[in-house]
Amino acid sequence: MSSFLETIGEALIAYWSSPLTLSVVAVCGACMGTLLYVFVTNARNAKLRVSLLTGLYALSIFFWAFVAVSFSLCAAEARMVAYAHNGVPMAVLGAVAGGSIATGSISAIVWRYGNAAVIRRFGFRRSICGSSNLMRLWPSQSAGKSGTSWCPGGFFRSWKKMNSRLLPLMN
Numbered sequence: 001m002s003s004f005l006e007t008i009g010e011a012l013i014a015y016w017s018s019p020l021t022l023s024v025v026a027v028c029g030a031c032m033g034t035l036l037y038v039f040v041t042n043a044r045n046a047k048l049r050v051s052l053l054t055g056l057y058a059l060s061i062f063f064w065a066f067v068a069v070s071f072s073l074c075a076a077e078a079r080m081v082a083y084a085h086n087g088v089p090m091a092v093l094g095a096v097a098g099g100s101i102a103t104g105s106i107s108a109i110v111w112r113y114g115n116a117a118v119i120r121r122f123g124f125r126r127s128i129c130g131s132s133n134l135m136r137l138w139p140s141q142s143a144g145k146s147g148t149s150w151c152p153g154g155f156f157r158s159w160k161k162m163n164s165r166l167l168p169l170m171n
Contacts, residue, residue, distance in 0.1 A: 004078070007082055008074065008075055010078070010082040010083075011077075011079075011081035015088055020092045021092055024092065025063075035055055039052040062100065062103040065102035065103060069095040070092075070095040073094050073095060073098075
């Protein structure tokens with residue numbers, strides 16, 4: 001039994017000290033750092049930030065799946081990884097393939113079912129006035145007369161008051 005554990009230890013040492021494995025880890029780290037830097041420096045561009053977070057999400061899934069598959073392959077195929085000439089490159093190839101498959105599968109499931117789950121969890125909010133509509137944008141859509149606001153105690157009682165407040169700000 002101890003020889004099997006020694007073989008796994010040798011496989012882990014051979015695998016994690018390999019330049020190929022370390023280069024995959026370094027590239028993942030550099031890409032995550034770059035995505036985080038661009039995310040932090042572009043605070044005003046919401047569309048770019050969502051894209052960057054999506055990329056960071058996928059890259060982090062790949063990284064952790066790569067690490068998990070690497071440990072699994074080193075334990076399952078310890079003799080091949082530790083002693084075969086092409087053992088480490090084949091294990092890295094398997095870990096990259098496993099990480100890519102896991103990333104694609106998890107991302108597809110999340111993107112397919114995630115939006116519906118979030119919407120079901122949070123639901124729609126009622127408007128300030130308690131109506132079932134999400135929001136009315138214009139006071140002229142109100143049920144009241146003479147342009148009064150549709151919300152009792154609302155911010156704008158009439159178009160005249162609203163315009164008198166906004167016009168000085170625009171000039």
